[in-house]
Amino acid sequence: MYSCGSLEDWFRMQEKYDHAAVERGAQQDWADARAFEADDAAAGEKYYCLCMFPYPSGRLHMGHVRNYTIGDVLARFMRMQGRNVLQPMGWDAFGLPAENAAMANGVPPAKWTRENIAYMKGQLRSLGFAIDWRRELATCDADYYRWNQWLFLRMLEKGIAYKKTGTVNWDPVDQTVLANEQVIEGRGWRTGALVEKREIPMYYFGITRYAGELRAALDTLPGWPERVRAMQANWIGESHGVEVEFPYAEDARARLGQEGRLKVFTTRADTLLGATYVAVAAEHPLALAAAEGNAQLAAFIDECRRGSTMEADLATQEKKGLPIGLHVMHPLTGTQLPVYVANYVLMAYGEGAVMAVPAHDERDFEFALKYGLPVRTVVASPSGAYEKVEAPWQDAYAGHGVLVDSGEFTGLASAAAVDAIATALAARGLGRKRVQYRLRDWGISRQRYWGCPIPIIHCAACGDVPVPDKDLPVRLPEDLVPDGSGNPLAKTPSFYQCKCPKCGGDARRETDTMDTFVDSSWYFLRFASSGNDRAMVDERANYWLPVDQYIGGIEHAILHLLYARFWTRVMHEFGLVKTPEPFANLLTQGMVLNHIFQRTSGAGRREYFNPADVDLVIDPDTHEARATLKKDGSAVTYEGMGTMSKSRLNGVDPNQLTEKFGADTARLFMMFTAPPEQSLEWSDEGVLGANRFLRRLWKAVFDHVSAGGPVSAEAVRAQLAAGIAGADRDLRRVAHQTLGKVKDDIGRRRVFNTAIASVMELLNAAGRHTEVSPAARAVRQEALEIAVMALSPIVPHITHVLWQALGHAEPLWGERWREADAAALEQDTIEIVVQVNGKLRGRVAISPSAPEEQVKAAALADENVRRFFEGREPRKVIVVKGKLVNVVV
RNA sequence: GCGGACGUGGCGGAACUGGUAGACGCAGCAGACUUAAAAUCUGCUUCCCGCAAGGGAGUGUGGGUUCGAUUCCCACCGUUCGCACCA
Numbered sequence: 001m002y003s004c005g006s007l008e009d010w011f012r013m014q015e016k017y018d019h020a021a022v023e024r025g026a027q028q029d030w031a032d033a034r035a036f037e038a039d040d041a042a043a044g045e046k047y048y049c050l051c052m053f054p055y056p057s058g059r060l061h062m063g064h065v066r067n068y069t070i071g072d073v074l075a076r077f078m079r080m081q082g083r084n085v086l087q088p089m090g091w092d093a094f095g096l097p098a099e100n101a102a103m104a105n106g107v108p109p110a111k112w113t114r115e116n117i118a119y120m121k122g123q124l125r126s127l128g129f130a131i132d133w134r135r136e137l138a139t140c141d142a143d144y145y146r147w148n149q150w151l152f153l154r155m156l157e158k159g160i161a162y163k164k165t166g167t168v169n170w171d172p173v174d175q176t177v178l179a180n181e182q183v184i185e186g187r188g189w190r191t192g193a194l195v196e197k198r199e200i201p202m203y204y205f206g207i208t209r210y211a212g213e214l215r216a217a218l219d220t221l222p223g224w225p226e227r228v229r230a231m232q233a234n235w236i237g238e239s240h241g242v243e244v245e246f247p248y249a250e251d252a253r254a255r256l257g258q259e260g261r262l263k264v265f266t267t268r269a270d271t272l273l274g275a276t277y278v279a280v281a282a283e284h285p286l287a288l289a290a291a292e293g294n295a296q297l298a299a300f301i302d303e304c305r306r307g308s309t310m311e312a313d314l315a316t317q318e319k320k321g322l323p324i325g326l327h328v329m330h331p332l333t334g335t336q337l338p339v340y341v342a343n344y345v346l347m348a349y350g351e352g353a354v355m356a357v358p359a360h361d362e363r364d365f366e367f368a369l370k371y372g373l374p375v376r377t378v379v380a381s382p383s384g385a386y387e388k389v390e391a392p393w394q395d396a397y398a399g400h401g402v403l404v405d406s407g408e409f410t411g412l413a414s415a416a417a418v419d420a421i422a423t424a425l426a427a428r429g430l431g432r433k434r435v436q437y438r439l440r441d442w443g444i445s446r447q448r449y450w451g452c453p454i455p456i457i458h459c460a461a462c463g464d465v466p467v468p469d470k471d472l473p474v475r476l477p478e479d480l481v482p483d484g485s486g487n488p489l490a491k492t493p494s495f496y497q498c499k500c501p502k503c504g505g506d507a508r509r510e511t512d513t514m515d516t517f518v519d520s521s522w523y524f525l526r527f528a529s530s531g532n533d534r535a536m537v538d539e540r541a542n543y544w545l546p547v548d549q550y551i552g553g554i555e556h557a558i559l560h561l562l563y564a565r566f567w568t569r570v571m572h573e574f575g576l577v578k579t580p581e582p583f584a585n586l587l588t589q590g591m592v593l594n595h596i597f598q599r600t601s602g603a604g605r606r607e608y609f610n611p612a613d614v615d616l617v618i619d620p621d622t623h624e625a626r627a628t629l630k631k632d633g634s635a636v637t638y639e640g641m642g643t644m645s646k647s648r649l650n651g652v653d654p655n656q657l658t659e660k661f662g663a664d665t666a667r668l669f670m671m672f673t674a675p676p677e678q679s680l681e682w683s684d685e686g687v688l689g690a691n692r693f694l695r696r697l698w699k700a701v702f703d704h705v706s707a708g709g710p711v712s713a714e715a716v717r718a719q720l721a722a723g724i725a726g727a728d729r730d731l732r733r734v735a736h737q738t739l740g741k742v743k744d745d746i747g748r749r750r751v752f753n754t755a756i757a758s759v760m761e762l763l764n765a766a767g768r769h770t771e772v773s774p775a776a777r778a779v780r781q782e783a784l785e786i787a788v789m790a791l792s793p794i795v796p797h798i799t800h801v802l803w804q805a806l807g808h809a810e811p812l813w814g815e816r817w818r819e820a821d822a823a824a825l826e827q828d829t830i831e832i833v834v835q836v837n838g839k840l841r842g843r844v845a846i847s848p849s850a851p852e853e854q855v856k857a858a859a860l861a862d863e864n865v866r867r868f869f870e871g872r873e874p875r876k877v878i879v880v881k882g883k884l885v886n887v888v889v
Numbered sequence: 890g891c892g893g894a895c896g897u898g899g900c901g902g903a904a905c906u907g908g909u910a911g912a913c914g915c916a917g918c919a920g921a922c923u924u925a926a927a928a929u930c931u932g933c934u935u936c937c938c939g940c941a942a943g944g945g946a947g948u949g950u951g952g953g954u955u956c957g958a959u960u961c962c963c964a965c966c967g968u969u970c971g972c973a974c975c976a
Contacts, residue, residue, distance in 0.1 A: 225894090227894060230894095234971070234972050234973095235971085235972075237975065264976075265975095265976065279976090317974085344974045344976090346974070346975070346976085348975095349974095350976065351976095362890095362974095363974055438975055554970080554971095557970095557971080672902095672913085673901060673914085674902070675902085677894095685916070686901070686914075688915090689914055689915060696929095744905085745905095749905065754902095754904095757913035758912085760913055831909090835909085837956080837957090838908095838957045843909080864943095876956060877956090883909085884909070884957090888956050888957095
């Protein structure tokens with residue numbers, strides 16, 4: 001224990017700031033006092049501060065440090081504001097890296113994962129985060145994942161979870177299915193491998209039935225960043241339009257042996273009279289039916305399916321198609337329209353079929369031109385940009401306008417025409433208004449070992465039988481070691497052999513596990529119901545939820561955050577939680593960047609170099625970068641700043657940083673260098689600067705205390721009551737301004753760099769204040785206390801010790817935030833800026849209570865100001881109270 | 890193509906509600922201390938003219954609103970992120 005409770009102890013302190021001793025002592029004090037255990041029933045408004053929990057990959061990286069520092073600053077700050085704060089931590093512990101590590105080392109994923117957790121927990125502790133560790137959880141614990149299984153079964157009962165065989169994204173490297181959200185530019189989000197299409201039976205969560213509310217509720221989340229809401233809205237992809245049915249023509253009826261209608265979805269029902277053909281996707285049932293016995297068509301369909309899965313390629317590829325030889329009838333005119341298979345129609349969106357209006361859709365236009373299909377102009381240009389649609393394509397063709405050549409709808413504006421046409425279609429039973437979403441259901445089956453088992457038993461007699469609640473959890477065996485040849489669960493009879501719960505006969509347990517995004521969809525609820533072994537969540541969740549502040553990386557803007565919102569909505573529907581939205585406020589912290597140095601060999605192989613091994617010189621004139629290796633002076637290529645990553649060898653290890661400079665320096669650097677939402681550029685000099693500031697802070701307190709000991713609270717009060725003046729009063733004003741500024745910056749604006757800057761200013765001012773009178777010492781005592789208090793959420797260790805050094809017996813972590821003293825903020829004179837025609841020409845000092853006329857007179861009397869009148873008379877004088885005077889001449 | 894964010898000194902960034910542009914820090918320069926170096930401390934540091942006082946220009950570009958614009962509006966350019974043949 002690093003105790004500085006008495007003056008003698010203080011003098012035993014080294015004059016030099018010893019971060020290791022300070023941090024060890026402070027952390028011990030917090031642990032002894034159980035300072036950060038959150039009380040589920042404490043007085044005061046609750047504050048749930050949550051950081052996205054880490055995957056236990058082995059070591060923390062700088063992104064973690066930044067994330068958890070932001071959360072810790074807010075948690076500690078809110079605690080000082082009198083809020084009842086919960087800040088928990090856990091482990092997103094299922095997932096593929098554990099299996100890969102297992103294969104590489106021959107160690108079961110469970111062992112690898114638990115060892116990583118133990119190590120990383122030590123790292124988190126050494127960074128001094130104010131976490132309630134009693135609530136720690138790991139998603140690989142059966143106590144946790146049994147509730148995944150339990151809710152899965154409830155969702156199955158309600159039809160929200162269901163089984164379906166469908167085309168899925170298959171990652172050939174990880175040998176598993178990926179959700180739509182996990183495919184990025186046609187590649188697996190983790191492996192980067194080109195994704196293949198496969199037909200596999202799997203379980204889905206019906207997230208699409210919540211698409212409308214998930215979309216609409218985004219507007220109820222003002223505490224979320226605009227870009228995240230935009231990304232989610234984009235992803236959900238709500239379009240308002242009309243579903244139109246085209247009855248089969250004679251040839252199609254004959255071919256299919258029945259009546260039928262081809263459904264399409266359109267957002268441009270106003271152009272319906274301009275439809276000259278209908279196009280369907282290659283996988284569309286009508287196309288498949290027509291392809292039977294039509295080798296050319298079958299070959300084309302096959303070609304479309306095998307085509308590139310790169311969506312960016314798809315968007316630019318040439319439009320191609322074939323008539324399927326069948327026709328449908330226009331729902332309003334009865335005209336026969338040919339049906340085409342077209343490579344630009346997506347089976348996965350809408351009905352997998354479109355009505356083609358070449359005159360008013362660029363894709364249809366290109367297609368029609370190529371295959372000689374008619375182009376019918378049905379919307380007149382409002383701006384007169386065109387008379388009749390003809391090649392080449394103009395963007396104006398796709399604009400809204402007034403209908404022409406559209407029978408009874410001619411003359412209507414586009415918006416009105418959509419309504420009128422929808423009504424006409426509805427009257428014929430051939431269409432209706434509808435909302436279409438881009439979002440698709442969430443496939444959760446993974447052919448992997450290290451995940452939560454799906455609680456289903458397959459019985460030859462009874463089919464797929466849910467595991468009864470009394471048999472939960474379905475435990476994952478923890479001693480298996482995957483060998484890369486598929487899911488080891490499927491080769492472990494002790495796991496998959498079981499009895500059917502219905503008929504008692506021999507049955508086989510489902511060996512697929514759940515997508516790990518299921519695990520992270522509700523951990524925040526479990527933190528708030530910690531330790532309950534009889535229920536998934538309890539009333540405590542309703543106390544703590546919604547999370548007041550959620551903090552994590554922007555990379556989770558869609559996947560995790562959308563799934564968690566969906567899952568919470570389901571639990572809300574089941575009456576398990578009161579809130580439909582889990583996260584009231586979201587802060588997406590920026591990436592941590594560092595320099596990238598690389599050299600490409602003759603053979604085209606890239607070799608990366610750690611920035612610590614490179615000297616970088618930027619020419620001040622040309623701005624050209626010259627980078628050379630420290631060891632031999634050879635040149636390397638500077639690639640600028642980029643995200644810290646293993647592959648680019650530009651990571652900085654948090655351990656090295658904390659060992660050398662301490663956790664407080666690491667925390668201060670991260671919070672000071674950039675606002676939380678922006679990317680943070682690593683700088684070794686910046687780290688040194690942060691450390692320098694802490695040493696100055698330490699020395700300021702040391703010097704103050706050495707020169708006569710700390711001033712007691714009573715003595716400070718007495719001096720203030722006796723009245724202070726001059727430099728003392730100035731310093732006191734700065735101190736109290738700082739108090740207000742820091743509270744506003746952290747509490748309202750969520751920016752920390754400016755809060756730190758203002759404390760730096762305070763310390764600079766205190767350094768200039770060298771008087772030694774009793775009043776001066778009292779003011780300095782107060783100023784130092786304020787500096788220490790204001791910094792304490794950011795650098796909790798050093799401030800913990802300095803607070804004691806300043807003579808406080810009660811620990812800083814239990815202290816209430818001080819409010820700025822209005823009397824201290826008062827000023828006798830203030831500086832008013834004087835402008836002439838908006839340009840700064842002078843300054844005048846005046847009493848803040850001076851009436852406007854007096855301020856005006858003082859400004860006009862200023863000699864420098866008068867110079868710029870150049871003989872002209874002021875036409876107008878604008879006075880901004882307490883700030884400036886602008887004279888217009 | 891659609892949607893979002895952003896554009897300010899040598900660098901990271903500040904200026905919150907339209908009111909002194911460049912806080913704070915880094916780097917750099919000069920000085921003090923030192924045998925010396927490091928560390929520390931003090932001062933200077935947007936650009937141009939000027940010994941200085943002072944003046945001029947200046948927040949991606951062009952326009953607009955205003956007594957006054959980094960901030961609001963319009964158009965454009967650039968960077969970056971997400972989505973992308975979404976019917």
